[in-house]
Amino acid sequence: MLINCVAYQDGKKLADIPVGDISDYLNRPGCFVWVALRDATEPELLVMQREFALHDLAVEDARHGHQRPKVEEYADMLFAVVHTVEFSATDELRVGEVNLFVGRNFILSIRNRSTQHLLGVRERAEREPHLLKHGSGYVLYAVMDAVVDRYFPIIDALESELENIEGQIFVRGSARANIEHLYQLKGRIMTVRHAVTPLMESASKLWSGRVPSVCEGSREYFRDVYDHLVRINGALDTLRDTIGTAIQVNLSMVTIEESETTKQLAAWAGIFAIATAFAGIWGMNFEHMPELKWKFGYPMALGTIVVACSLLWRRFRRLGWL
Known part of the structure; x- marks a missing residue:
């Protein structure tokens, strides 16, 4: 779908023009045409071609979509994703995609699978x-800069999500849920990383070394885009490392909780072992056991078991096992 088709000369807007008049304006000296499409159809692509x-x-790349972020040079034209x-x-x-065709006197942007419009970029440039x-070189910078700047709120949201998960790490019984959330967050970070890392490599070609002719006048601006991408990539690396640490801490918490449970079970087993030992001794029913004929033998046996178990319980309590 056609969003805009505008002709500019000496940095000023001339007019909104019909697609059929594009070639006429391309032949004017000092004039360039900026066309924006959204989810372009096959006929629209053929007309623009x-x-x-x-x-x-x-x-062909724009037609099929799902391309890796890149910048490719075809003679005097650039194709960027x-x-x-x-x-x-x-x-x-x-994840959406913006395909950019940049020539000496034109720029064509095609936005696919994205609800983020680029009208603000045109207003800013004008x-x-x-x-x-x-x-067209400056317009390419403006579009790339707008897309890259929209990564920063995503990074902030991911950092806030990680902080919320970290606040739950030491809550007993939450380790499993925390690990699941951390792995989900790690997947989101990788999604952003797949958009940032290749673009950082491509953006470096637009300001260092041999720069394409259409970008020569905007070299320093593309360096600013590259710097933003480096910052974002560094933030993603920090998030990924922090997630790795958080996962290890959660696994340690699981081990600690299991150890505490094991200690509790062992303590109760020891207490019941004392009771079982006394009951086993007095339950053998030998003929010459003095306690069997004693009037207070039964209360004495129960009292002995209770006292022994109580002393053992108190000992385990002091040790922190119960």
């Missing part, structure tokens, strides 16, 4: 004509 002379391989990450209604992470006059 014809208007912008897009490379077949790049169009960036992933959007957002929370769904069920608090699961949903408020900065002194930067927009750099052309």
Whole structure:
């Protein structure tokens, strides 16, 4: 679906133009065209390929989608893929995709499987004509910067979730649930990492070494995007390490709880062993056992068992076994 099709000259908006007039504006000196599509259909892709002379391989990648974040160079055109990450209604992470075709005098963005619109990027660029006059290279930076900046709230949410789980680590009986939550959180972190790490590698090509010609005027801006990605990647590494530590602590808590249970069982077994020993001795019924003929033998036997068990219970209590 077509969202916008706008022509710009010297950093200022000329007009919203129909798709059929794109080629006319591309021939104007100092003019470039910015087209935005959402969930593009096959006919729309074919029209854009014809208007912008897009490379077949790049169009094929955009058609099938589910591409790894990357930046590829085709002659004087760039094809970039960036992933959007957002929370769904069920608090699961949903990954979308933005495909960008960037030429000397045009940029085409195709947003797929994402509810995050990029209208704010266009408004921001139009408020900065002194930067927009750099052309399609600056627009590529603006789109990438907007997508990358939206990773930061995701990181904050994941950090808050981890803090909540850490607050439950020392609650007795919660270790199993904590480990399940930690593994779920680890999966979300890996989802974000799959979007960030490849893009960080690709963004480095846009500001260091031999920079594509369409990005030459915006080299320092792409370095800023790269710096943001490095920060995000570092935060993801920290989260992953903390999760590993938290899982080990939870496993240790399970071991401690099992040890405490084992000690309690052993203590009660010892107490009942004393009672069983006395009962076994007095239950042998030998003929010459003086207690059998004694009037107070039965109360004495019960009292002895109670006293012995009480002393043992008190001892285990002091040791912290009960």
